Amino acid sequence: xxxxxxxxxxxxxxxxxxxxxxxxxxxxxxxxxxxxxxxxxxxxxxxxxxxxxxxxxxxxxxxxxxxxxxxxxxxxxxxxxxxxxxxxxxxxxxxxxxxxxxxxxxxxxxxxxxxxxxxxxxxxxxxxxxxxxxxxxxxxxxxxxxxxxxxxxxxxxxxxxxxxxxxxxxxxxxxxxxxxxxxxxx
Numbered sequence: 001x002x003x004x005x006x007x008x009x010x011x012x013x014x015x016x017x018x019x020x021x022x023x024x025x026x027x028x029x030x031x032x033x034x035x036x037x038x039x040x041x042x043x044x045x046x047x048x049x050x051x052x053x054x055x056x057x058x059x060x061x062x063x064x065x066x067x068x069x070x071x072x073x074x075x076x077x078x079x080x081x082x083x084x085x086x087x088x089x090x091x092x093x094x095x096x097x098x099x100x101x102x103x104x105x106x107x108x109x110x111x112x113x114x115x116x117x118x119x120x121x122x123x124x125x126x127x128x129x130x131x132x133x134x135x136x137x138x139x140x141x142x143x144x145x146x147x148x149x150x151x152x153x154x155x156x157x158x159x160x161x162x163x164x165x166x167x168x169x170x171x172x173x174x175x176x177x178x179x180x181x182x183x184x185x186x
Contacts, residue, residue: 054181
C-alpha cells in the first residue's frame with residue numbers, strides 16, 4: 001500500500017511539474033505567446049560557426065572579435081511576466097584599435113562584460129543579427145554573415161559608417177558600412 005501511495009505521489013508531482021517548450025531559434029515565433037516555460041534552442045548549432053577569433057584591418061584601424069557560444073542561458077529580464085525562459089546565444093568580445101590607440105579591449109578572461117550579443121530572436125541559418133546591450137536606443141542591429149573562414153559585417157540601414165558598439169561615455173566603435181573579418185583562431 002505504501003508503494004502504491006508513493007507511486008501515486010510521484011505521478012502527481014510529475015504531471016503537475018512545468019514542462020519547458022523547446023522552440024527552434026531558426027523558426028519564427030511571431031504567432032506564439034512566449035511568456036514562460038520555453039527554450040529558444042539553436043538546434044542546428046549555428047553559433048558554433050562563429051566560435052573563435054576574427055580579425056579586420058584597414059592598415060590604420062583593426063577590429064578583433066572573439067565569439068563564444070552560450071547554450072541554455074537563463075533570461076534575466078526586468079519584465080515580470082517572463083518565467084523559466086532559456087535561450088542560446090553567442091557573446092562577442094571586442095578589441096578595437098584606432099590609429100594605434102586601443103579604444104576598447106574586453107577580450108580574454110576577466111576583461112568585463114561584452115556589449116555585443118547575437119540576438120536570439122533574429123537568427124537565420126546563414127545570417128545573424130547583433131544587438132548592442134550597452135546602447136540606450138538598442139535598435140541598431142548589424143547583420144553578420146558567416147562561412148567557415150570569413151564573416152561579413154553589413155549594416156542593413158545605411159551605406160556609410162555605422163556604430164558597431166557603443167557604451168555611453170566610455171567608447172564608440174565605428175566601422176565602414178561593410179567589412180570582412182578573417183578567422184585567425186578557432
